Each structure stands twice: as C-alpha cells, then as structure tokens.
Amino acid sequence: MSSSANAIAVGKKSPRIYSREAVLFSCVVLLVVFVLFTAAVSRMYHKQIHVLADKWFDRGETSLRAGDIKSALTDYRNALVYSPDNTKFQFHLAQALAAASRGEEARSYLLNLLSESPGSGEVNLALARIAVHKGLTSEALRYYHGAIYGVWESDPIGMRWQVRRELAEYLLDRGLQQQAVPEIIALADSTPANDPEQLRAVGNLLLRAKLWTRALDLFRSVFSANDDDEDALRGAATAAFNLGQYNLALNGFGRLPEKDRATPEIAEMYQTAEQIEEMSPFVPGLSREAKAHKAASALAIATARLQGCANFVGQSLAVMPPQTSLQKAFAEIKEIESSGSWQNMAKHPESVDGLMAHVFELENAAANVCGEPAGVDRALWLLGRSRGVTAQ
Amino acid sequence: MSEPISVDAPGAAPPLSAAPSITKPSSGFRAPWKVWTNRVFTMREDRFFLFLAVLIGIFSGLAVVCFRIAIEWTQIELLGSSLYPLVPRVILAPTLGGLAVAVLVIYAFPRARGSGVNQTKSAVYVSNGYIPFNTVIGKFICCALAIGSGQSLGPEDPSLQMGAGIASLIGRRLRLSQEKVRLIAPVGAAAGLAAAFNAPISAVLFVLEEVIGTWSAGVLGAIVLAAISSVVTMRAFLGPESMFRVPPFRVAKPGDLLAYVALGIVGGLASLIFLKWLAHARPRMQSLPRWTQHFQPAVAGLLIGLIGIRLPQVMGAGYPIIDQAMHGQFTWKLLLVLAALKILATGFSFLSGTPGGMFAPCLFIGAMLGGAVGAIEQHFFPALPGTVGTFALVGMGTFFAGFLRVPITSVFMVIEVSGNYTAILPVMISSLIAYGISRSYFKVPLFDLLARQDGLVLPSVEERREQLILTVEDAMRLDAAVVLEPGDKVADAIKRAEGKENILHFLRVRPGEWNLLERSELERLAADASQSHTVDEVKSKGPLPFVFRDMSLEEALHWAGDWPALPVLSRADLSKLEGALTLDDILKAFKKVPVG
Numbered sequence: 012m013s014s015s016a017n018a019i020a021v022g023k024k025s026p027r028i029y030s031r032e033a034v035l036f037s038c039v040v041l042l043v044v045f046v047l048f049t050a051a052v053s054r055m056y057h058k059q060i061h062v063l064a065d066k067w068f069d070r071g072e073t074s075l076r077a078g079d080i081k082s083a084l085t086d087y088r089n090a091l092v093y094s095p096d097n098t099k100f101q102f103h104l105a106q107a108l109a110a111a112s113r114g115e116e117a118r119s120y121l122l123n124l125l126s127e128s129p130g131s132g133e134v135n136l137a138l139a140r141i142a143v144h145k146g147l148t149s150e151a152l153r154y155y156h157g158a159i160y161g162v163w164e165s166d167p168i169g170m171r172w173q174v175r176r177e178l179a180e181y182l183l184d185r186g187l188q189q190q191a192v193p194e195i196i197a198l199a200d201s202t203p204a205n206d207p208e209q210l211r212a213v214g215n216l217l218l219r220a221k222l223w224t225r226a227l228d229l230f231r232s233v234f235s236a237n238d239d240d241e242d243a244l245r246g247a248a249t250a251a252f253n254l255g256q257y258n259l260a261l262n263g264f265g266r267l268p269e270k271d272r273a274t275p276e277i278a279e280m281y282q283t284a285e286q287i288e289e290m291s292p293f294v295p296g297l298s299r300e301a302k303a304h305k306a307a308s309a310l311a312i313a314t315a316r317l318q319g320c321a322n323f324v325g326q327s328l329a330v331m332p333p334q335t336s337l338q339k340a341f342a343e344i345k346e347i348e349s350s351g352s353w354q355n356m357a358k359h360p361e362s363v364d365g366l367m368a369h370v371f372e373l374e375n376a377a378a379n380v381c382g383e384p385a386g387v388d389r390a391l392w393l394l395g396r397s398r399g400v401t402a403q
Numbered sequence: 404m405s406e407p408i409s410v411d412a413p414g415a416a417p418p419l420s421a422a423p424s425i426t427k428p429s430s431g432f433r434a435p436w437k438v439w440t441n442r443v444f445t446m447r448e449d450r451f452f453l454f455l456a457v458l459i460g461i462f463s464g465l466a467v468v469c470f471r472i473a474i475e476w477t478q479i480e481l482l483g484s485s486l487y488p489l490v491p492r493v494i495l496a497p498t499l500g501g502l503a504v505a506v507l508v509i510y511a512f513p514r515a516r517g518s519g520v521n522q523t524k525s526a527v528y529v530s531n532g533y534i535p536f537n538t539v540i541g542k543f544i545c546c547a548l549a550i551g552s553g554q555s556l557g558p559e560d561p562s563l564q565m566g567a568g569i570a571s572l573i574g575r576r577l578r579l580s581q582e583k584v585r586l587i588a589p590v591g592a593a594a595g596l597a598a599a600f601n602a603p604i605s606a607v608l609f610v611l612e613e614v615i616g617t618w619s620a621g622v623l624g625a626i627v628l629a630a631i632s633s634v635v636t637m638r639a640f641l642g643p644e645s646m647f648r649v650p651p652f653r654v655a656k657p658g659d660l661l662a663y664v665a666l667g668i669v670g671g672l673a674s675l676i677f678l679k680w681l682a683h684a685r686p687r688m689q690s691l692p693r694w695t696q697h698f699q700p701a702v703a704g705l706l707i708g709l710i711g712i713r714l715p716q717v718m719g720a721g722y723p724i725i726d727q728a729m730h731g732q733f734t735w736k737l738l739l740v741l742a743a744l745k746i747l748a749t750g751f752s753f754l755s756g757t758p759g760g761m762f763a764p765c766l767f768i769g770a771m772l773g774g775a776v777g778a779i780e781q782h783f784f785p786a787l788p789g790t791v792g793t794f795a796l797v798g799m800g801t802f803f804a805g806f807l808r809v810p811i812t813s814v815f816m817v818i819e820v821s822g823n824y825t826a827i828l829p830v831m832i833s834s835l836i837a838y839g840i841s842r843s844y845f846k847v848p849l850f851d852l853l854a855r856q857d858g859l860v861l862p863s864v865e866e867r868r869e870q871l872i873l874t875v876e877d878a879m880r881l882d883a884a885v886v887l888e889p890g891d892k893v894a895d896a897i898k899r900a901e902g903k904e905n906i907l908h909f910l911r912v913r914p915g916e917w918n919l920l921e922r923s924e925l926e927r928l929a930a931d932a933s934q935s936h937t938v939d940e941v942k943s944k945g946p947l948p949f950v951f952r953d954m955s956l957e958e959a960l961h962w963a964g965d966w967p968a969l970p971v972l973s974r975a976d977l978s979k980l981e982g983a984l985t986l987d988d989i990l991k992a993f994k995k996v997p998v999g
Contacts, residue, residue, distance in 0.1 A: 034576045038458060042465075049465045053640040056472045063484045088732075089485050092723040096644045119731035119790055123648050 064093035068100055071107070080111045098124055105137060114141040132161030136174055143181055151181065152190075172201055176212060183219045195220050199229060207233050207240060214246045218253075226250040241271060252280045255397025257287045258294070286390035292363050293398070306363045306370070309391055310344070313373035316388045317341055320381040340376040344369060371395025452583060456590050456625035457632045459573055463566035463594035464636025467558075470543055470565065471599070471641065474558055477551025478719060486715065486723060493553070493711040497704030497718065500552025504545050504757055505700045512541020515758045518556075519564030521854050523592050524614050524861050532571055532585035539568035545758040549700070553718035555707055555748035557763020559599040563610075566595020566633070586622045589614045593626040594633035600762075601637065601646055602819035603630040608812040613850060645822035646722065649729050649796045652789040652825050662787050663829040666776045666794060667801055667836025673772055674805030674837060677746050678845045681753065682852055688754045689856070696756060703755035707748045716741055717748045720763035725770045725799070729792035733771075735778035742771035761849075765806050766799045766820075773798015793829075796821050800830040805837030808848040871996055873956040878992035879971045879982035884909050886980050887920065893936040896920075897929045907968050907983050910943055914978035917970045918945030952981055956989050963989050 071086030087104035094100055101120050108117035118141050124134045135157035142151035155178040163170040175198045182191035195216045202209045210233045217226035230247035234240055248263025264272060264281040272281055288294060290312075292305040321328045321337050328341040347369060374392040378384055384392050481496040482488040488496075508516050515538055526534045546561040570591025574584040589610050597606035607623075607630050615622065688699070710717055716724040728738060749764035777794025781787050800817035804810040817823075817830045847855070847863075854861045884907040885899045900906040908920040920941045928936040948962040949972045962969055963986040971982040 031577055038573065038576075042458070042461060045462065045465045049468050049640055052469060052472055056475065059479075060475075063479070067484070085485070085487060088723075088727065091726070092486060093484070095723070095726055096642075096648070116731050119729075119792055122790065123730065123792075127648075 060093045064090045064097065064100070066090075067093070068103070071103065075103075075107055075110075080107055083107045084111065098127065102133065102137070109137065109141055109144075112144075114144050117141055128162075129157075130162045132158045132163040132167070132170060132174070135161050136177075139174075139178075148185060148187070152178070155181070168201075172198065172209065175201070176216070179216050179220075183216070188220055191216075192220055192222065195222065196225070199225060204232070207237060207243070211240075211242045211246065214243070214250075218246060218249055221253070223250045223253045227254060227256075241267060245271060245277065249277075249280065252284055255393070257284045257291070257394075257397065260284045261288055283390050283393060286387055287394050290387065290390055291394055292367060293394075302363050306366050309370045310366060310373075312387055313370040313377075313391060314341075314344060316377045316384060317344075317373045320377040323381055335380075336376045337380055340369075340373050344373065367395075367398075371398070448580070448583065452579075452587075452625050453628055455573060455577070455579075455587065456594075456629040459566070459570045459587070459591050460594040460597075460629035460632025461636050462569045462573070463562075463591055463629070464598045464633035465640075466539070466543070466565050466569060467562045467595060467598035467633065468637055468640045470547060470558060470562060473543065473547035474551045474720070477547050478553075481552045482718070488711075488715055490712055493715055493718070494705065494708040497553040497708045497711070498701050499704075500548055501554065501700030501702070501704030501755070501757060502698070504549045504552075504554075505697050507541065507545050507548070508700075508756065508758060509696060512537060512545060514538040515541030515545045516756050517758065517853075518560035518753075518760050519562075519567075519758075520560050520613060521850050521857070521859075521861070523564050523567040523588060524850065525854065525859050526567060526571065526588050527585055527614065528861050529859065531581055532574065532588040534564070534568040534571040534588060536568060536572045539565045539572075542568070542758060546760075549752070549757045549759050550720055552704065553707060553711060554700070554704060554752040554757050554759055555717055555719070555721075555745060555764055556752050556757060556759025556761070557720045557766075558760060559596055559762035560760030561758060562595040562599035562760075563592045563606075563614075564595070566591035566593070566598070566629075570594070570629075586625070589622065590625045590629045594629035597630035598633040598637040600816065600820065601634060601643075602816055603627070603634045605812050605816035605819050606630045608815055609809055612809050612812055613807070646820040647726055647729055647796065649790075649792045649821050649823050649826075652793050659788055660829060660832055662777075662780050662784070662794075663797055663833040664836060665780065666773055666798055666829075667833035668840065669772055669776050670769060670798060670801030670833060671805045671837035671840025673742065673746070673768065674802050674841050675844050677750070677768070677806060678841065678849060678852075680746075680750055681849070682845070684750065684754050685853070685856055688756075699755035700752075700757040703751035703757060706751050710744050710748055714741060714744055717744045717767075721745070721767040722763065725767055725795070728770045728774045729795045731774070731778075731791040733774065735775040735782075738771045738775035738778065742768050742775065745771065761807070762803075765803045768806075769799040769802025770795040771798070772802060789829075793826065796823065796826055797829045797833055800826075801833040801837045804834035805841040806849065808838060808841060810834050810838040873992055873996065874952065875950050875954045875956060875959050875971055875982075875984055876952040878956055878959075878988040879952060879984045880988060881982045883907055884968075884970070884980060884983040886911055887938045889937075889939050891938045893925055893928045893938055893941065896925055896938055908938075909947075909968075909970050909980060909983070910938055910941075910945070911978060911980070912946070914976070915949070915972075916946045917949060917972075917980075918943035919947055919966070919968055949977070950984060956992060959984060960986075960989055 067086050067090035071083045071090060074080070074083035074086055084104065084107050087100060087107055090100045091097065091104060101124055105117040105120040105124070108114070108120070118138065121134050121138045121141070124131065125138065128134065135154045139151050139154035139158060142148075142154055155174060158174045159171050159178070175194055179191050179194040179198055182188070182194060195213070199213045199217065202213050204210070210229055214226050214229045214233065217223075217229060227247055227250035230243045230250060233243035234247055237243070244263050244266055248260045248267070251257075251263060252260035260280065261284040264277060264284060267277065272278060290305060290309055292302040292309070297305070317337060317340060318328060321341070324337075326335060326337055328338055330338050331342075333339040333342040347366065370391060371394070374384065374388060374395055377388070378392055383389065481500060482492050514522065514535065519542060522538070523534070526532055542561045542565050546556070546558060550556050550558055567588040568591065570587045571584065573591075574587035579587065592614050593606045593610040595606075596609060597603040600606060607626050610626055611623070691699075707718060724741070727733065728741075733741065745764060745768050749761070749768070752759060753761065774791050774795035776798065777789070777791045780794075781791065796817055799820075800813040803816065804813035807813075813834045814827065814830050817826055851861065851863045882903070883905065885896060887896050887908055887910045889910065889912060896908055900908065906922075908922065908925060910918040910920055912918060920938060920943045924941045925938075928941060944966065947966055947968075947970055949970045950959045950962070951974050952971055953974075959969065963984065967985065969984045970980050971984055973979040973981055
C-alpha cells in the first residue's frame with residue numbers, strides 16, 4: 012500500500028510510511044490498551060477517593076460527636092471534595108452548619124438536596140428547622156408539611172409522627188393555636204393506642220391547645236391501661252379541672268405523689284379544686300342544711316368581692332337607681348335579701364340554684380370590672396363557669 | 404466514487420479509491436478486519452473524517468480522564484488531602500513544583516509553555532495543524548505537576564491542546580490531506596475541552612469562536628462528534644455529574660434582572676483590570692533575562708504559597724471552592740478577597756510561564772465576584788430571587804465572557820456546568836454587559852493579544868465578527884435593466900431603453916433562465932426599416948447564472964468575472980428581476996468600504 016517511490020523521492024529524512032490499515036489497526040489496538048489502562052487507573056483513583064471521602068466523613072462524625080463543630084465542618088467539606096455529589100455528606104455538613112448557627116449556609120446545601128429529591132423528609136425537616144430559627148413561619152410550615160408527607164428511609168410512620176409533633180409544638184409556641192389544632196388532632200389520630208409515651212405527648216399537646224375533652228379521653232385511655240401512670244393522671248386531672256369536672260380533678264390530683272402536687276401549677280389547680288368542692292352546694296350527697304349553708308357562704312363571699320371591687324374602682328354600690336354593672340348586681344342581691352327567701356333555703360332547696368346563679372353573677376360582674384379573681388372568689392367564679400355562667 | 408486525497412505531502416497515500424480490494428479469501432481474524440478496513444478506506448474522505456472524529460474523541464476523552472486523575476493524585480501527594488493543607492506544604496509544594504516545571508519546560512517540553520489555546524490556534528494557522536506529540540506529553544506532565552502543586556491554573560486549556568495534539572498525530576499518521584490535518588486539530592481541541600469541562604456544547608462553541616474563528620459547516624459535524632464521544636468516554640470513567648450543583652430558581656419580575664446588570668458591570672470591570680494587568684506585565688516578564696525563566700514559576704509558586712497560608716482556597720484549579728461558594732459558604736467580604744487574590748495568584752502563575760489554563764481561574768474569580776455581588780444585593784433586597792449560589796453561577800459566565808471575550812460560549816458553559824437552565828436569562832444579560840465593558844476599554848481580545856506579544860498575527864474572531872460583509876444589495880443597480888420576453892419587438896426594446904445610460908437587456912426565457920442581449924445587435928436590427936424583428940433573433944449570452952440580493956459579494960464575484968452582467972432575482976419568484984450586477988459594480992462597492 013505504501014508508496015516506496017514517494018519515500019525515495021523525499022529522501023531518508025521523511026517519516027516512515029505505514030499503510031492506513033496498519034495505522035488504523037494500531038489505533039484500535041492502542042485504543043483498547045488505553046481504555047484498559049484508563050480503566051485500571053480510574054479504578055485505583057476511585058478507590059482512593061472513596062477511602063479519602065469516607066475517612067474525612069468519619070472524622071467529621073467523630074468531631075461532631077465530640078462537640079467540635081468547627082473541625083466537623085472542615086472534615087465534612089474535605090469529604091465533599093472527594094465525593095461532591097454525596098447527598099449524605101452534604102446533609103451532614105448542612106446539619107453541622109445548622110448546629111453552628113450558620114443556617115443560611117446550611118440552607119443552601121439543603122435547597123440543593125431538595126432540588127434533587129423534593130420528597131425527602133429529612134431535608135424538608137432540616138429546612139423547616141432553619142426556617143423556624145429564622146422566624147419564617149410560612150416557610151417553616153411548608154417544609155414541615157413536606158417532611159410529614161415526604162419520604163423517610165427508615166421508620167417513616169414514626170418520623171412523620173415526630174415531625175408533626177414538632178410542628179404542633181412550634182405552632183403552639185408561636186401562639187398559632189388555630190393552625191395547631193388540626194395538626195394535633197391528626198397527630199392524636201395517628202398515634203398508636205399501645206404507645207403510652209406517644210399518647211402522653213399528644214395528650215400534653217391537647218392540653219396546650221385547650222382541647223380538654225380530647226385530652227381527658229386520651230389520658231383516661233392511657234391511665235386505664237396503666238393506673239400507675241402519673242403523667243396520665245396529672246394530664247387527666249388537669250383536663251378535668253379545665254372542663255369543670257372538679258371532683259374528678261380533685262380525685263386525680265389527690266392521687267398524685269406529694270412532690271408532683273407541689274409544682275406551682277398543679278398546686279394551684281389542686282387548691283382551687285379543693286376550694287370549689289368545699290364551697291359548692293352542688294356536691295352530691297349534701298344535706299339540705301349543708302347546701303343552704305354553703306350557698307349562704309358563697310353569697311357572703313361574692314358580696315364581699317363585689318364591695319371590694321367597687322371600692323377599688325371608686326364606685327358606691329348604694330346608688331339608686333343602679334347605673335353600673337356592679338351597682339345593678341348589688342341591687343339584685345339586696346332585693347333577694349329583702350325578700351328573705353334565701354334565709355329559708357334549708358326548707359326550699361330548689362332556691363339554692365337561683366341564689367347560686369346570683370352569686371356567680373356577682374363574681375362575674377366583679378371579674379369584668381376588676382379582673383380575674385383569686386382564692387375563694389376564683390373558686391366560685393370557676394364553679395359558675397363550669398355551670399354555664401360566663402362573663403359578659 | 405470518492406474524492407482523491409491530496410498527494411502533495413511527502414509520502415502521501417494514493418487515492419482512497421485505490422485501496423486494495425479483497426481478491427482472495429482470508430481466514431480467521433484477517434477476513435473481517437479486511438472487510439472492515441476496506442469499508443473504512445473506501446469511504447468518502449469527509450465520511451472518513453467523521454469516523455476519525457469519533458476515534459479522536461475517544462482518545463481525547465481517555466487522555467483527559469488520565470490527566471484529571473494525575474492532577475488529583477499530584478495534589479493529594481504534594482498538598483495533602485485536606486482543603487486546608489499544612490503550612491510547610493503550602494509553601495514548599497508550589498515553589499518546588501514551579502522549579503520542577505520550569506526545568507521540564509525549558510529542557511524537555513518547550514512547547515508546553517502557556518495555556519494551550521493560542522498554541523492550538525497557531526498550529527492551525529501557522530503549522531498546518533502540526534502539533535508534535537511531545538507537546539501532549541509535556542502538557543500532561545507539566546500541567547499535572549503545576550496545578551497539582553497549587554499553581555493557580557486550570558486543566559481545561561491544556562486538555563484542549565492535548566486533544567488537538569492527539570488529533571494532529573492521528574491525522575498525520577493516517578496521511579490525511581493538508582487541509583484535513585489542519586482541520587483535525589480543532590476537532591481534537593473540542594474533544595479535549597469537552598471532556599475537561601464535561602460540557603460538549605460549550606467546547607464546540609469555544610473552538611468555533613476562538614480556535615477556528617468561523618462557523619465552518621465542513622468541520623462542524625466532526626467537532627460535534629468528537630466532543631460528544633470524548634464527553635461520553637470521560638463520563639464512563641469519571642461519572643456524568645455536572646461540575647456544580649445549584650438549585651433552580653425563577654426570576655419573578657423583570658426588575659429582578661437589574662441585580663444581574665450590576666453583576667455584569669462588576670464582572671466587566673474586574674475582567675478589564677485583570678486583562679490590563681496581564682497585558683502590561685507580560686511583555687515585561689518576557690523581557691527579563693532568559694536565565695530567570697528557571698525561577699519564575701518557583702517565585703510565582705512561592706508567592707501563591709504565601710497567599711495560601713491564610714487562604715489556601717486560591718491554590719490550584721479551585722473547583723471545590725467554587726462549589727462551596729455556590730452553597731453560600733463564604734461571607735461577601737471573604738468572597739471579594741478570594742476574587743482579588745485569585746486574580747493576583749493566577750497572574751503570577753500565568754506571567755511566570757507556568758503551563759496551565761485560564762478557564763478554571765476565570766470561573767473561580769467569576770464565582771467569587773458573583774457570590775459577593777449576590778450577597779450584598781440580597782442584604783439590601785432580601786426579596787431577590789435565587790441564592791448566593793445563583794449569583795456565583797452567573798458570575799462565572801460573566802467574568803468568563805468579559806475576560807476571554809466568548810459571550811456565546813460563556814452562556815452555554817454556565818448551563819452545562821451546572822445543568823441549570825433557569826440561569827440562562829441572567830447570564831445572558833450579565834455576560835453581554837461584561838463583554839461590552841471589556842471590549843469597549845480593551846480593544847484586543849486576550850488570546851489575540853498574547854499571540855501578538857509572541858510575534859504571531861493570528862486571525863481574530865472578534866475582528867472577523869466586526870467585518871462588514873458586503874452583499875449583492877450593496878452593489879446592484881436597480882434601474883439598469885430592461886426585461887424582455889421572447890417575441891418582443893426589437894424596436895420596443897430600444898424604445899424602452901431610450902434616455903438611459905448603460906442599460907442592460909435581459910431576456911426572460913422562462914423563470915430562472917435569463918439571457919443577456921447584446922446592445923449592438925439590438926441596435927443593428929432596430930436600424931432595419933421593416934421593424935418586424937423580434938428579440939429572439941438577437942444574439943444573446945446565457946443562460947446567465949443569477950444571484951440574490953442577500954448573497955455576499957464575494958460569492959457573486961465567482962460568476963461576475965465570466966459574464967458581463969448578472970440578473971439579481973427574487974428568491975420567491977425566479978421570473979422577477981430585482982436588479983443587475985456587473986463586475987464593475989462589485990469593484991465599486993468594495994472600493995467604497997474603508998480598509999482596516
């Protein structure tokens with residue numbers, strides 16, 4: 012194929028001439044050799060790169076566990092140099108950045124991860140937490156919901172439950188009770204009945220959201236499974252107290268250990284419940300006299316509260332005709348007193364209800380003008396509320 | 404059947420059609436091989452060229468894979484595997500690496516000096532596509548050592564030259580025609596660059612814009628094939644992932660684009676500063692005594708090492724750092740400092756003559772500037788769409804367009820290296836602004852300037868782009884012809900031309916077939932008292948080749964010399980004459996255009 016004549020013509024300095032077939036054959040052979048060589052080199056390279064990436068990542072994990080976030084960040088970054096597309100490394104770096112209060116930097120990695128896997132529960136949750144940190148409620152809600160409905164590699168049901176709980180707590184912390192309620196209800200519905208810990212957590216959220224009836228039912232169910240469960244007992248008692256079921260609340264608080272009852276919140280509820288039980292003429296099993304006596308005491312307490320309140324705001328209760336709500340309430344009581352009907356209550360037990368209604372009105376009138384009462388007045392006021400007498 | 408290949412080169416092969424045919428039965432491996440080679444060699448040369456483009460693409464892709472691995476290994480060995488190497492390494496690695504590179508370049512691979520783009524371009528235009536294979540080896544070793552030791556340079560331009568070198572070798576060994584050998588170097592260049600960038604479109608555009616300097620349809624197919632095959636090869640070994648990962652974003656309002664206008668201005672000014680510095684300093688560095696070349700890369704390495712003690716991010720190609728910037732890992736102040744120091748470090752490396760590319764440093768500087776501008780803008784306008792990473796991505800394209808003056812390439816490059824199409828509008832705006840600023844205040848593009856400083860006058864793409872292309876419309880005369888139909892009276896023809904100078908008489912035989920009647924003949928027959936002569940009796944020239952008003956004058960010139968006049972026809976209707984064109988008209992039009 013080669014032209015020897017041409018070769019001779021150009022003299023000895025000309026390059027050696029090969030046929031095209033030979034050159035092409037050499038190319039193909041060279042290509043095969045080159046491919047094999049590159050494959051071997053590439054294999055070695057990738058092996059080394061993986062080792063380095065894993066080494067730096069492990070160091071990062073160790074540093075993070077040791078609380079050395081700065082070193083962890085450097086280590087994770089080094090790991091990412093050798094495995095830039097490793098989502099696990101990116102996620103851990105983002106988490107370390109978030110832990111270092113560098114939310115914006117973490118957010119950038121997370122957004123990138125989210126663009127690759129928009130349904131990732133973990134990434135959505137991390138972004139939600141950053142949004143919470145930055146006070147971006149709508150963004151936080153979006154990412155929390157993304158996490159709740161997202162994909163979780165392990166224990167998806169458990170993780171979704173945890174995220175929803177976190178979301179509910181966040182909403183309650185922000186005072187967004189209206190938005191929190193559906194989340195808490197959904198959480199309660201998705202809580203397994205055989206997991207008292209989760210039930211207790213949901214119950215506490217229900218209490219925070221003032222969903223007393225649901226809370227009471229839930230705590231009762233926990234308590235029925237384990238009557239030693241003090242948390243459930245406390246929750247049930249609290250719910251009962253807020254539902255006006257003071258007898259039940261008193262019973263629950265009374266069964267709590269002394270140290271639990273000593274906490275200020277419980278102690279106040281317990282004391283109030285005790286006072287209500289003590290002052291209430293509606294407690295079943297009371298004699299007529301006892302009912303009448305309790306009603307009379309309540310009237311005296313309420314009248315004193317009304318007078319105290321009037322003095323506090325500088326009003327005279329003796330003004331005729333009555334002008335203010337305090338004066339009107341006082342005038343009504345005076346009218347009852349003058350009729351003398353209350354003095355025969357022992358003989359006419361049906362009049363206790365009417366008298367107590369006036370007592371509650373007195374307390375409400377005072378509460379409307381002077382604010383929520385304390386002590387026994389509070390007990391009376393709450394008793395009135397539990398019986399459907401509400402402030403105007 | 405096939406075009407003969409040129410035999411003007413010494414020892415050139417006989418025509419392809421003369422390839423031996425199979426005349427006797429062969430057995431085993433030889434038979435299919437013979438059949439296959441016979442098919443290959445009996446291909447038309449342009450098809451064979453496409454086949455070669457794939458081969459070159461694969462070779463280039465493999466070479467780039469090895470090159471990138473070599474750089475990584477060198478870096479790990481010399482600087483360690485951490486992003487923040489120990490101080491002794493930071494100082495010693497680039498300094499000693501620079502010394503070693505200087506020795507290699509001076510004594511073993513003198514052609515490995517520089518980035519590789521101009522060397523490839525000069526190979527195409529000066530050496531008929533000849534790039535010694537020694538240059539490929541030299542580029543591989545020297546660049547791997549330089550970049551791996553921390554010199555502020557990148558692997559893309561060297562990959563381009565390595566691809567071109569491989570292509571040149573294959574072309575020579577296969578004894579392609581001179582023209583094809585000249586064309587095959589850019590094919591390899593595109594393959595090398597595509598594999599290095601993992602960006603085939605940008606590589607094709609860059610080679611067309613910067614190396615070949617023209618949109619040549621003849622070589623476009625081969626370049627695209629080579630680029631694709633090299634990228635496929637590279638991805639098979641190093642993975643298909645984009646170089647950078649930036650979340651998609653949406654420009655909500657047209658006003659948001661103003662943010663990128665600011666970035667374009669900053670990028671344009673920064674590229675201008677860098678260009679002016681290089682243009683000013685390079686001749687001074689070249690005028691230093693020759694013996695200093697032994698130490699220039701080492702001194703550059705030392706200076707870079709000193710910067711690297713505090714900010715090791717500026718060392719090497721810096722891709723992991725760009726990735727970090729895109730993830731908003733730096734404050735705007737640090738981003739600005741990194742951009743400024745990278746300009747400094749890259750200038751040191753480049754001016755010292757250390758082999759290595761300018762692409763990666765450009766991307767680094769652009770990303771840092773973009774990130775900084777984005778962070779500042781988002782501080783004042785928190786509602787701006789996109790992240791700091793988005794601005795960093797757009798900044799890369801911006802600085803690239805301003806510094807290398809390749810606006811189209813820069814737009815596609817940003818899209819390809821990020822796989823993010825949402826950035827296209829911002830990057831177009833900011834790149835064009837940066838390009839405009841750079842061009843307004845720095846007349847000569849970087850690669851042209853470097854070539855001129857080296858004593859070469861290579862064709863400039865930008866100059867070509869600005870050249871006034873004359874069309875037939877610029878030269879044709881509108882009322883210089885009379886259209887006649889077969890059967891028309893000669894007397895009428897003369898009458899219609901009365902009072903007009905130099906009038907031409909075109910005979911429309913049928914749509915697309917036009918003849919030119921001779922004036923003297925017409926006049927002779929018109930003088931006959933019978934007045935019964937028709938134009939069919941007149942001696943004519945034709946059928947004439949016709950032209951269209953949008954055709955270039957150079958194209959029209961091919962025919963104008965052979966014919967006294969050409970009809971200018973409508974593209975929609977070949978029976979409609981729009982004007983007439985003569986050689987004299989063409990020459991007059993050329994003379995009107997100012998030279999230079």
